[in-house]
Amino acid sequence: MKLPDSLWLSLTLAVSCSGLCAAQSAPAGQAQQPPAPQAMQRELSVIAGKSLVIDSPVNVERVAVADGAVAEALVVTPREVLVNGLRPGQTSFILWQQGGNRLLFDLTVRSNTTRLENIRRELQREFPDQDVNISVEGDTVYVRGTVGDLTMAERAVIIASTLGKPINLLNVKVPPVDPQFLLKVKFADVDRAASTELGVNLFSTGALNTIGGITTGQYPSLRFPSVGGGAVPNLTFTDVLNVFLFRPDLDLLATIKALQSKRLLQILAEPNVLTINGKPGSFLAGGEFPYPTLQGGGAGVGQVTIQFREFGVRISFTPKMTPRGTIRLSVAPEVSALDYANSLTFQGFVIPGLSTRRVTTEIELESGQSFCIGGLLDNRFTETVNKVPGLADIPLIGKLFQSRSMTQNNSELLILVSPEVVRPIPEGQPRPDIQMPKPFLPGTRTDVPRTPGMDVTGPVPVKVPTEALPYERIVESVKELPPAQSQPQSPAELVPVRIVPVQPQAGQPAPAAAPAPATARPPGGG
Numbered sequence: 001m002k003l004p005d006s007l008w009l010s011l012t013l014a015v016s017c018s019g020l021c022a023a024q025s026a027p028a029g030q031a032q033q034p035p036a037p038q039a040m041q042r043e044l045s046v047i048a049g050k051s052l053v054i055d056s057p058v059n060v061e062r063v064a065v066a067d068g069a070v071a072e073a074l075v076v077t078p079r080e081v082l083v084n085g086l087r088p089g090q091t092s093f094i095l096w097q098q099g100g101n102r103l104l105f106d107l108t109v110r111s112n113t114t115r116l117e118n119i120r121r122e123l124q125r126e127f128p129d130q131d132v133n134i135s136v137e138g139d140t141v142y143v144r145g146t147v148g149d150l151t152m153a154e155r156a157v158i159i160a161s162t163l164g165k166p167i168n169l170l171n172v173k174v175p176p177v178d179p180q181f182l183l184k185v186k187f188a189d190v191d192r193a194a195s196t197e198l199g200v201n202l203f204s205t206g207a208l209n210t211i212g213g214i215t216t217g218q219y220p221s222l223r224f225p226s227v228g229g230g231a232v233p234n235l236t237f238t239d240v241l242n243v244f245l246f247r248p249d250l251d252l253l254a255t256i257k258a259l260q261s262k263r264l265l266q267i268l269a270e271p272n273v274l275t276i277n278g279k280p281g282s283f284l285a286g287g288e289f290p291y292p293t294l295q296g297g298g299a300g301v302g303q304v305t306i307q308f309r310e311f312g313v314r315i316s317f318t319p320k321m322t323p324r325g326t327i328r329l330s331v332a333p334e335v336s337a338l339d340y341a342n343s344l345t346f347q348g349f350v351i352p353g354l355s356t357r358r359v360t361t362e363i364e365l366e367s368g369q370s371f372c373i374g375g376l377l378d379n380r381f382t383e384t385v386n387k388v389p390g391l392a393d394i395p396l397i398g399k400l401f402q403s404r405s406m407t408q409n410n411s412e413l414l415i416l417v418s419p420e421v422v423r424p425i426p427e428g429q430p431r432p433d434i435q436m437p438k439p440f441l442p443g444t445r446t447d448v449p450r451t452p453g454m455d456v457t458g459p460v461p462v463k464v465p466t467e468a469l470p471y472e473r474i475v476e477s478v479k480e481l482p483p484a485q486s487q488p489q490s491p492a493e494l495v496p497v498r499i500v501p502v503q504p505q506a507g508q509p510a511p512a513a514a515p516a517p518a519t520a521r522p523p524g525g526g
Contacts, residue, residue, distance in 0.1 A: 044093060044105040046071065046085040048112050054081040059098040067091035070109050085109040087164075089138045111136050111163075119163055123156060132156050132170070139164040146171045146468045150478070153471050171468040175478070178277040179421050181319040184270065185333050186416040189357070191265035192409070199257040199386075199403025216386035218403040257403065269313045269335060274422070277321050286312010289338060291351050311336040311354055319419060326364050327419045331373065334358040359415050367421040374415035382407040 046052045059078040065071050070089035074082045081095065088111040095103045116136060123132050130152060132145040141163045147153050153170045160166045201215040247253070275281030288308040295303050317331040335357045342353035359374040388401040425431055454460060469477075 041104040041106050043108070044083070045108040045110060046083055048085045048088050048109050050085055050112075052083040052085075054083060054095070055079060056081065056095070056097060058101075061096045061098055063096070064094045065091055065107070066093075071107055083107070087139050088136065116163065119159065122159055126159065127152060127156065130156075134160050134163070136163055141166045142169055143167065144169045146173065148173050149175060150471075150474060168471050170471050172471050172474040173468045174466065175474070179321050180274060180276050180423070181327060182272060182274050182420045182422045183281070183315070183317050183319070183329070183331070184272050184418045184420065185315050185331075186414070186418075187267065187269040187313065187333065187335050187357075188414040188416075189265075189267040189335070189411070191263075191267075191411045193261075193263040193407065195259075195261050195405070195407040197257050197259045197405045199405075200400050201255045201257075202400065203253045203255075214388060214391070214401065216388060216401070216403040218384070218386040218405065267335070271313055271315050271333075273315055273317065275317070275319065277319060280316065280318045282314070282316040284310060284312055284314045286310060286314070286336070289352065292346060292349075309354075311338060322364070326366050327421075328362070328364045329417070329419055330362045331417055332358070332360040333374075333415055333417070357413060357415075363417070365419065367419065370416055370418040372414065372416050374413065376411065376413035378409070378411045378413075380407075380409040382409075 044052070053076075056079045060075055060081055063073040063075060063081055065073050067089065069086060070091045071086055071093070072084045073093060073095075074084070076082050083093065086109065088109050090106065090108050093105040093107040095105070097103070116134075120134065123134065127147065130145065130147045132143070132147060134144070135142045141160045143157055143160045143166055145156075147156060147170055150172060153168065153172050156170065157166045157168050199216060199218055203214075269285075271283045271285065273281045273283045288310050290306050290308055292304045293307050295305050312335075314334040314336070315331070317329060320328045322328050337355050339353040339355040340350070342355075344351050344353075357374075357376075361373050363371050363373060365371055382405075384405040386403045387398075391401040392398045394401075
């Protein structure tokens with residue numbers, strides 16, 4: 001029959017105390033020997049979160065616990081000691097009794113199996129089809145088994161962490177190939193313009209010995225160079241579209257501006273970009289143009305460096321497959337072109353502006369569906385009337401002293417996006433190609449130089465794939481790769497350039513504009 005720990009401890013303390021009392025009741029004539037220290041260690045156990053009461057037959061002087069984080073001992077009464085189990089582990093417990101007797105115990109704090117079983121049942125309920133098990137050693141929880149994905153592994157570790165510090169030893173099944181998305185973007189831009197111009201300029205070439213003219217100044221007119229001695233002046237035309245009328249008998253001539261023009265501009269760009277789930281993709285068809293930038297402050301302090309800015313047809317997007325099976329898309333399409341009408345001149349160098357059409361948005365749609373993410377209808381009407389005061393108000397003939405210009409502009413812009421889940425082209429299937437309008441030079445090779453395939457080198461020896469891998473390797477395999485860059489983008493690698501304006505030589509006119517200076521591009525630049 002096994003006695004309870006508390007009863008066994010009480011009997012042990014009683015026997016120790018009776019030996020001590022017998023030594024004290026020896027005859028007075030005999031020399032009393034000091035009690036031998038109790039060096040033998042006893043085992044004592046308690047469950048974490050519970051307490052144990054130790055009864056001593058004699059008064060207790062003091063107690064000590066080696067590791068206070070595992071257990072604590074409190075003297076409740078002179079003959080009662082309370083031992084509390086704090087967390088699983090082992091430590092030493094020493095008790096000093098009155099009279100010099102000392103008791104040593106190996107104290108073991110066992111884990112609460114009830115709580116452990118509750119956590120195991122919770123794991124089984126949360127992951128019924130997975131192999132997940134836990135074991136506890138002290139305050140450390142070891143999580144082992146195999147789960148289907150990273151989310152299950154993280155949730156299992158969170159549940160096990162309620163028992164202590166978790167150690168993740170789980171294996172994760174190798175995930176399938178991530179979905180890949182093809183984004184088709186369509187830019188459609190139509191720009192229409194119609195203008196009407198009507199005006200009259202009247203001139204006298206010598207009537208009443210007077211050379212003169214009347215013009216509203218809106219359209220170019222004839223120029224009369226200075227002549228002397230009554231010579232007939234030479235006339236200079238500045239607009240070849242003028243309608244010229246001349247009456248020599250009246251010494252009267254007129255130029256009429258009557259013009260109608262129409263303009264049509266159509267732009268269609270359809271970039272297609274492919275990327276993997278959750279990873280950004282970008283596309284640019286265009287170029288870069290240089291422009292100077294002042295580094296180190298203004299007011300003439302610092303260096304002038306040359307930077308390059310991109311322009312053309314660009315698309316940047318990031319797709320993400322949602323739990324609903326739809327595609328969440330962050331997209332920023334752009335079409336830009338050099339605009340010399342809005343350029344500026346810096347120290348004799350012309351820097352063009354940019355005409356840009358850009359949309360930045362976030363949408364959600366299914367594979368194959370389309371969204372019109374941008375649309376524009378812009379109608380503009382401009383009318384300009386110039387007239388000579390007084391003469392233009394005369395009925396009928398007053399129209400001869402007026403000029404009119406009317407311009408109508410209409411532009412339409414459409415930006416359409418269509419994501420689609422795609423797979424690689426199977427081996428042996430026809431691949432997309434560009435139809436060339438004319439054949440290339442005869443006698444040239446038609447195939448691209450490449451490394452020979454497996455039909456020449458033989459099959460590639462590959463390691464047999466495993467069904468599951470450790471958690472750390474799965475996390476490493478899904479980390480995002482650093483973006484690939486064709487050239488450095490750090491401002492520290494800009495090329496300092498001293499821009500010197502062109503000084504005209506004596507007797508020569510200054511040039512209107514000079515081309516941008518040649519400069520070295522950063523390493524890797526085009």
